[in-house]
Amino acid sequence: MVRRYFLEKTNKAHGGAGWDLGQWLWSPTGWPWDKMMEKPKVGDYIIHSVSHKGSQHFYGYSIVEDSFIIESEEPPLKNPWSGKDEYYKIPVKGFSVVPYLKIQDFLNSNKANLEKLVPQKSFYNEKDNKFSTSQGKYLSEMSYELFCLVCSQIGITMRDFVKIESLKSDYQTEIITKDLNGTTRRVSTTQQRIIRDTSIVKKLKKQHMYKCQICGKQITLPSGSFYCEGHHLQPLGSSHQGPDIKENIILVCPNHHLEFDYGVMGYDPVKEQITHIDPYNEFHQKKMSYLRDDIDESFFKYHMKNIYNK
Structure with missing residues (x-):
C-alpha cells in the first residue's frame, strides 16, 4: 500500500x-x-x-x-x-x-x-x-x-x-x-475502546452485585447472569489519558454510561448529588443509589469540569 x-x-x-x-x-x-x-x-x-x-x-x-x-x-x-x-x-x-x-x-x-x-x-x-x-x-x-x-x-x-x-x-x-x-x-x-485491565472492572461488578450506582438497577440476562458497565470518570483515551484504576471507575447501566460519556449527567462530590443537564430529569439533584468509598472524588471533579455539560 x-x-x-x-x-x-x-x-x-x-x-x-x-x-x-x-x-x-x-x-x-x-x-x-x-x-x-x-x-x-x-x-x-x-x-x-x-x-x-x-x-x-x-x-x-x-x-x-x-x-x-x-x-x-x-x-x-x-x-x-x-x-x-x-x-x-x-x-x-x-x-x-x-x-x-x-x-x-x-x-x-x-x-x-x-x-x-x-x-x-x-x-x-x-x-x-x-x-x-x-x-x-x-x-x-x-x-x-x-x-x-x-x-x-x-x-x-x-x-x-x-x-x-x-x-x-x-x-x-x-x-x-x-x-x-x-x-x-x-x-x-x-x-476504538481502550481496555487495559478489565479484571479491575470485573472485580468491582462482582463486589457490588452488578448494580448501577445511579439508579441501583441490576440487568438480568437470559442466561441468568447480571450486567452493568464500568465508566472511567477521567476517560482513558482521547486527550484525557485517565488511569485505569478503581478510584476512577463508577458502575453504571448502559443508559447512564452513555449519559456520563456525553456529559449529560455528572456527580457533584461537594453537594453530594447527581446533576443532569435536564433539570426535570428524575435523577437531577438526587443522591446516588450507592456511593463507593474507594472512588477518589478528584475524578468526579475532573468529569464535572472537563466533560459534564460541555
Whole structure:
C-alpha cells in the first residue's frame, strides 16, 4: 500500500463528545483545505499537534481507521467551525500522547535538516531559508522524510505505529451520511475502546452485585447472569489519558454510561448529588443509589469540569 503521512493542528477540546481529539479528524466542508480532508485513507499515519500556552505543540499520534464521511450534524462543543451545513469526519485509532514539543523549537533545532527537504509546503512556512509555524492549515501532508524527522524528535518509531495497526476495534456504530454527490448512504465505522485491565472492572461488578450506582438497577440476562458497565470518570483515551484504576471507575447501566460519556449527567462530590443537564430529569439533584468509598472524588471533579455539560 502507498502510505501517506499527515499532521493535524487543533486544540484539546476539538469538538466535544463524539468528535474527540484522537478519535476523529474533522472540519467543515467548503473551506480552503477542503480537498485535503479527502486524502487520508485507511492505514495512513497521523501526527497530532495542539495549541498550548499560545503556541502549537506536537502532542500525539494515531492511524487512520477509515476514509472520510460527510455528516450534517454539528459538533456539540461550540467553536468557530460550528453552525456549518456539513462536516468531514475521518475516524482514527490507537491515539497515544507524547511529551509536548513546541513546533517552532522543532523548526529552529532542525534547520539544517529542513533545508535539505525544501520545498515541503507542509505544516510550516518556508521563506528565504527561514522556517516558521504556519497558521490556518488544519491538516497538512508530510513527506516520508519529514515524517521520520518529526518522529525522531518526539520519541516515537515505526514500531509504535505497527502496534496500533494490530489493534482491533471492539464495537461498531452505523452513521447515516452522504457521499460527494449528495446521495444518502450508511457507513459502518469502528471506534476504538481502550481496555487495559478489565479484571479491575470485573472485580468491582462482582463486589457490588452488578448494580448501577445511579439508579441501583441490576440487568438480568437470559442466561441468568447480571450486567452493568464500568465508566472511567477521567476517560482513558482521547486527550484525557485517565488511569485505569478503581478510584476512577463508577458502575453504571448502559443508559447512564452513555449519559456520563456525553456529559449529560455528572456527580457533584461537594453537594453530594447527581446533576443532569435536564433539570426535570428524575435523577437531577438526587443522591446516588450507592456511593463507593474507594472512588477518589478528584475524578468526579475532573468529569464535572472537563466533560459534564460541555
